[in-house]
Amino acid sequence: MNENIVYVGSxxxxxxxxxxxxAMNDQDEVVVKARGRAISTAVDAAEVTRNRYLxxxxxxxxxxxxxxxxxxxxxxxxxxxxxxxxKSPEA
Amino acid sequence: MNENIVYVGSxxxxxxxxxxxxAMNDQDEVVVKARGRAISTAVDAAEVTRNRYLxxxxxxxxxxxxxxxxxxxxxxxxxxxxxxxxKSPEA
Numbered sequence: 231m232n233e234n235i236v237y238v239g240s241x242x243x244x245x246x247x248x249x250x251x252x253a254m255n256d257q258d259e260v261v262v263k264a265r266g267r268a269i270s271t272a273v274d275a276a277e278v279t280r281n282r283y284l285x286x287x288x289x290x291x292x293x294x295x296x297x298x299x300x301x302x303x304x305x306x307x308x309x310x311x312x313x314x315x316x317k318s319p320e321a
Numbered sequence: 322m323n324e325n326i327v328y329v330g331s332x333x334x335x336x337x338x339x340x341x342x343x344a345m346n347d348q349d350e351v352v353v354k355a356r357g358r359a360i361s362t363a364v365d366a367a368e369v370t371r372n373r374y375l376x377x378x379x380x381x382x383x384x385x386x387x388x389x390x391x392x393x394x395x396x397x398x399x400x401x402x403x404x405x406x407x408k409s410p411e412a
Binding site for chain 2: 266267268269270273274276277278281289291292293294295307309311313
């Protein structure tokens with residue numbers, strides 16, 4: 231069984247598209263998560279998957295903020311995104 | 322009256338935070354829009370506004386894809402985000 235969360239980082243978009251397609255193969259729902267600069271890549275990966283490979287997927291998006299510990303014990307805030315891709319009921 | 326759409330580009334995050342706060346001053350709802358790499362900045366601007374300045378705002382997020390005309394007449398796809406920030410009914 232695949233994990234149903236795909237964490238997006240700094241690899242090429244298609245890396246994450248393949249991970250989403252693979253996870254969608256045996257699940258009805260996958261959550262694509264990213265932080266900071268990778269947020270744009272996460273949206274790209276979700277949109278490429280929806281437009282080119284698994285048309286008809288629905289997306290629900292939430293944004294938030296996480297506190298990250300920086301070196302030296304200080305903290306800084308980083309924005310987060312979670313894109314839930316799910317097969318529509320009629321598909 | 323302010324425009325109720327804030328377009329996010331490549332300026333510093335606080336530029337857009339100020340624009341959102343200003344627009345929220347005379348409206349109940351502001352839509353923060355961005356494309357491509359600016360998507361991360363749009364999420365940052367919305368989150369900083371919500372966490373530091375106008376706490377209690379609700380956010381609804383949609384993502385999409387737009388076709389852009391590149392030089393030479395070819396087209397390429399770019400991801401988009403629209404973050405609707407609204408005052409909660411009880412606020």
